[in-house]
Amino acid sequence: MANEINVPVDQPTITAAIAAANTYDTIRVAPGIYYETVVIDKIVQLLGAQAGVDATSRGAFAMESIIVSSDTTGSVQIQSDNVVFDGFTVEMNTQWAGIFAPTTVSGYSIQNNIIRNNVTGMYVHSNGEKMVQIRNNLLVDNSGFGNAIYSSLGASNLLIEANYFAGGHSEASINIGGDPGTANNNLTIARNRFFRDNSIALTSTTNVKLIGNTMQETQGSSVFFGGATNYTEIDGNVLEGGISSGIRVTTAFSGGVPNANIVAHDNSIQGNAVAGLNLDTGAYDAATPNLRLDATNNWWGSPTGPAPIGTGNSVIDPDGVTEYVPFLTSNPLPAPEVVRTTGPVLRTGTDAQSIYVSILNNDTNNQASIQILGFDLSDGSKVPYVHELFYLSPVTDTTRTYHVQFTSQYEFQFGMTGTLDVNIAVWGLDSSGKVISSIRLVAEEMTSIQMLTPGVP
Known part of the structure; x- marks a missing residue:
C-alpha cells in the first residue's frame, strides 16, 4: 500500500524523503526553498505546494516549493519511469538544466512547474516505451544555453502541451534535434503559448x-x-x-x-x-x-x-x-491576446496620485480591443480595483485617468486583441496634476506579462 511522506515534517529534505520512499509513494513538499539536487530514482509522485495548479496562470503571490541547485547534470534528475513531478519552482541552476531526464526512461510527467533562470530549462529525453507528458509549465529566462525545452539524444512518444514560454531563450523555446538518425519520433506539440520568445526548432524528427x-x-x-x-x-x-x-x-x-x-x-x-x-x-x-x-x-x-x-x-x-x-x-x-504590465509601482510621497494612460491604435486596418486591469498591491495581495474593456478604431487614440491615492503599491495590466500595433504610455501624476518623473512608462518599457491573474474576469 502506498504511503505519503511530508517534507519537512516527516523527512528534513526532498532527498531524504525519496530515500525513505517505497515504489508508488507520494512525497508532498511544503513551501520553502530547498537547496539540493533532487534525484528521483524510483516511481514516486513528487508534489510541490502548487501541485495541480496550472503554473501559467496561478499568479505572482502563490506559495512555492522552490528547488535551487547548480548541479552540472540538472537540479532535478528523473532517473526512473513513471515519475510525477508536479507543482514546483526550479530556478537558478547556473551550470546546466533545471530538469534532466535521460534516454533510458519514459512515462514520466512534468506538470504545473515554473522553470526559470537556469542555463537550460529542461534537458529531457525518452526511450518512447511510454508517453512522456510536459504540461502546464511556465518557462522563462533560461538563457545561458538559450533553450527552454531541449532534447539532443533522442525523444520519442512525447506530448508538450499547454505550456507558456516567455522570453530569454536565445536558441529556441523548444529544440528537438540531434544527428540524422537520432530517434525523435511521434512528438505532439500542442496548444502552447509563446510570446516574444523563440522557435519550435526541429532537426532529425519523424x-x-x-x-x-x-x-x-x-x-x-x-x-x-x-x-x-x-x-x-x-x-x-x-x-x-x-x-x-x-x-x-x-x-x-x-x-x-x-x-x-x-x-x-x-x-x-x-x-x-x-x-x-x-x-x-x-x-x-x-x-x-x-x-x-x-x-x-x-x-x-x-x-x-x-x-x-x-x-x-x-x-x-x-x-x-x-x-x-x-x-x-x-x-x-x-x-x-497580448498582455503587458507596468509591474509593481510604488507611490511616491504622501500626495494623492493618479495614473494617466494614453493608448494609440497604430493599425490602419484593424480595430483593437483593449482591456485595462488595475490592482492594489498594498498588503501583499493582488486586489483588482479597475476593470475596463473598450475598443479603438484603426488609427485612433484615447486617454484614461485612474485615481490610486488609497494605495501604496499598484500594478496596471493592458490586454490587447485584434492587432499587435498598439502603443501605450503611462504617467504618474501628483495631486496638482504634475508628472511624477519616476513613474513614466512607454510601451517598450512595459514587460510582457508571464502569467495572468487568477480570479479576475
Whole structure:
C-alpha cells in the first residue's frame, strides 16, 4: 500500500524523503526553498505546494516549493519511469538544466512547474516505451544555453502541451534535434503559448504534430526546420509578428540532409518580417514517393493570398516545391491576446496620485480591443480595483485617468486583441496634476506579462 511522506515534517529534505520512499509513494513538499539536487530514482509522485495548479496562470503571490541547485547534470534528475513531478519552482541552476531526464526512461510527467533562470530549462529525453507528458509549465529566462525545452539524444512518444514560454531563450523555446538518425519520433506539440520568445526548432524528427500553438512576436522564425525531418503536420497555429519567418525550412543542422513531407493547413501566418514561408535551395525533398510541401488553406494576412501572387506574407520557394493555392481569404483563428504590465509601482510621497494612460491604435486596418486591469498591491495581495474593456478604431487614440491615492503599491495590466500595433504610455501624476518623473512608462518599457491573474474576469 502506498504511503505519503511530508517534507519537512516527516523527512528534513526532498532527498531524504525519496530515500525513505517505497515504489508508488507520494512525497508532498511544503513551501520553502530547498537547496539540493533532487534525484528521483524510483516511481514516486513528487508534489510541490502548487501541485495541480496550472503554473501559467496561478499568479505572482502563490506559495512555492522552490528547488535551487547548480548541479552540472540538472537540479532535478528523473532517473526512473513513471515519475510525477508536479507543482514546483526550479530556478537558478547556473551550470546546466533545471530538469534532466535521460534516454533510458519514459512515462514520466512534468506538470504545473515554473522553470526559470537556469542555463537550460529542461534537458529531457525518452526511450518512447511510454508517453512522456510536459504540461502546464511556465518557462522563462533560461538563457545561458538559450533553450527552454531541449532534447539532443533522442525523444520519442512525447506530448508538450499547454505550456507558456516567455522570453530569454536565445536558441529556441523548444529544440528537438540531434544527428540524422537520432530517434525523435511521434512528438505532439500542442496548444502552447509563446510570446516574444523563440522557435519550435526541429532537426532529425519523424512524425511530429504542431497543433493549436500561439506564437506571437517570435524572436526568430516561429517554426524552424534544421533538416532531416520527415512527416510534420502544422495545423491550426497562430504564427504572427515574428522578426523572421513564420515557417523556415533549412538544412542548417543536418549536414545537408533535406526535410520531407511537411503539411501546413488552417494556420494564421501574418506580419512576419521576412516571410510567411521561407525555404532554402535544396532544403526540401519532393521526389517520389515524398509529397510536395502542402501549404494550402492557410491565412497569409491578406484575402489576396501570399506574395508573390497577393499582398500577404510572402512564400519564398526557389525550388518551386510548395503548393499554397488555394489559400484562405479570412483568418480562421481568433485573434490572440497580448498582455503587458507596468509591474509593481510604488507611490511616491504622501500626495494623492493618479495614473494617466494614453493608448494609440497604430493599425490602419484593424480595430483593437483593449482591456485595462488595475490592482492594489498594498498588503501583499493582488486586489483588482479597475476593470475596463473598450475598443479603438484603426488609427485612433484615447486617454484614461485612474485615481490610486488609497494605495501604496499598484500594478496596471493592458490586454490587447485584434492587432499587435498598439502603443501605450503611462504617467504618474501628483495631486496638482504634475508628472511624477519616476513613474513614466512607454510601451517598450512595459514587460510582457508571464502569467495572468487568477480570479479576475
